[in-house]
Amino acid sequence: MASSPLPVAGRRHSAWQDGLGRVGSRCAQILLILTLVVVAVYGLLQIRLLVIPVLIALILAAAIGPFVNLLRRKGVPGALATAVAFLSLLVVLTAVTSIIVMAVRNEWDELVAAAASGLEELESFLLTGPLPIEREQLEQARLALIDFATSAQVRSGALAGLSVATEFIAGTTLMVVVLFFFLKDGAKIWNFLLRPFRGRREAKLRRAGQRTLEVLGSYIRGTAIIALVDAAAIGIALLVLQVPLAIPLAIIVFLGAFIPLVGATVAGVLAALVALVANGPVVALIVAVIVIAVNQLEGDLLQPIVMGKSLQLHALVILFALTAGTILAGIIGAVLSVPLAAVVWAVLQVWTAEDPRVEDLNPDLPAAGSEPT
Structure with a gap:
C-alpha cells in the first residue's frame, strides 16, 4: 500500500496562489485602479474652471499650431507669428458672434410674428384635428406653463445661470491667456515637463x-x-x-x-x-x-x-x-x-x-x- 507523500519542509501554501486567490488579487487590483480613476475624475471636476479652459486651449493650439509654424518657417519671428495667429482667431470668433447678433436683431420681430401665427395654427389643429383635445385642456396647459415660468424654481435657475455666465467669462479669459502661451512657448513647456x-x-x-x-x-x-x-x-x-x-x-x-x-x-x-x-x-x-x-x-x-x-x-x-x-x-x-x-x-x-x-x-x-x- 502506497503511502501518501509527506509535505515538503518549509513550503507553505498561500491562499493567494490558487485559482480563486489569483482572481481575488486581480479583482482587488481592478478595484484599486477604478478607485484611482474615480478620485482623479472627481478632483478634476472640482477644478473644471481650470481644466476645461486648458483643454480647449490645447485643442485650439493643436489646430492652429501648423499656421504658426508656417509663419516661423517664412522668417516671421516667433512672438509675431503667435500674435498674428492669435489675433486672426479672435477676429474670426468676433465676426461670427457679430453675424449671429445682427441677424437675430434684424429678423427677431418677423420671427416673433411668425411664431405667434404658427402657435395659433397649431392650437387650431389640435382642437379640430383627430386628437381628442379640448380647449379647457389647452388653457390648463397654458396656465401651468405660466405658473412654471414665474415659479421660484425658474428664478433660482436664473440666478444659477448668472453664476454660469460669470464662470464662462472667467474661463474664456483664462483660455485666451493659456492659448497665447501654448502657441508662443508650447515646445518649451513640453520640454520642461x-x-x-x-x-x-x-x-x-x-x-x-x-x-x-x-x-x-x-x-x-x-x-x-x-x-x-x-x-x-x-x-x-x-x-x-x-x-x-x-x-x-x-x-x-x-x-x-x-x-x-x-x-x-x-x-x-x-x-x-x-x-x-x-x-x-x-x-x-x-x-x-x-x-x-x-x-x-x-x-x-x-x-x-x-x-x-x-x-x-x-x-x-x-x-x-x-x-x-x-x-x-x-x-x-x-x-x-x-x-x-x-x-x-x-x-x-x-x-x-x-x-x-x-x-x-x-x-x-x-x-x-x-x-x-
Whole structure:
C-alpha cells in the first residue's frame, strides 16, 4: 500500500496562489485602479474652471499650431507669428458672434410674428384635428406653463445661470491667456515637463506628445471642414426657402457638428422647427429631408475622405465617450470627450508600441507594414 507523500519542509501554501486567490488579487487590483480613476475624475471636476479652459486651449493650439509654424518657417519671428495667429482667431470668433447678433436683431420681430401665427395654427389643429383635445385642456396647459415660468424654481435657475455666465467669462479669459502661451512657448513647456525622464521613456513621451498634437489638430481641422460643408448646404437651403434666421441657424449647424453623431442632427431639427413655426409643415418637411440628405453625405463621403485615420475609434466607443462626457461636463464635455478619447487611444498605441510609426522606439519590432513571420 502506497503511502501518501509527506509535505515538503518549509513550503507553505498561500491562499493567494490558487485559482480563486489569483482572481481575488486581480479583482482587488481592478478595484484599486477604478478607485484611482474615480478620485482623479472627481478632483478634476472640482477644478473644471481650470481644466476645461486648458483643454480647449490645447485643442485650439493643436489646430492652429501648423499656421504658426508656417509663419516661423517664412522668417516671421516667433512672438509675431503667435500674435498674428492669435489675433486672426479672435477676429474670426468676433465676426461670427457679430453675424449671429445682427441677424437675430434684424429678423427677431418677423420671427416673433411668425411664431405667434404658427402657435395659433397649431392650437387650431389640435382642437379640430383627430386628437381628442379640448380647449379647457389647452388653457390648463397654458396656465401651468405660466405658473412654471414665474415659479421660484425658474428664478433660482436664473440666478444659477448668472453664476454660469460669470464662470464662462472667467474661463474664456483664462483660455485666451493659456492659448497665447501654448502657441508662443508650447515646445518649451513640453520640454520642461519631460526633464525628469531619460532614455526610451522620454522618447515614448515625446512621440506621445507629437501624436496628441497630430490627432487633435487633424480632428479639429477635419471637423471644421465637414461642419463648414454642412452649414453651407443647410444655410443655402434655408435662404432659398426663405426661413427666418437662416444665417444664425447655419452657424448653429456649424457649431453643432463639433458634437459627433448627434450635434448636426439636433441643429438640423432646430432648423426644421423654426421652418415649421414660420413657414408651415411643407417647408419644414423639405428642410428635414435636406438635413437627412446632408447627414448621409457627411457620414458616407465626407467623414472617410476628410477625417481619414485621424479618429481611429469605433462608433460605439464614440457613443460611450460622448455619453460619459455629457454626464460629467454637459455640452462642453460632449465637445471634448471624443477628441480626448482619440488622444488616449493614440497614446496607448504609442506606449504599447502598436503604432506603426514607433518602430524606432523598439528595435525588436518588425518594420512598419511588413508581413508577420
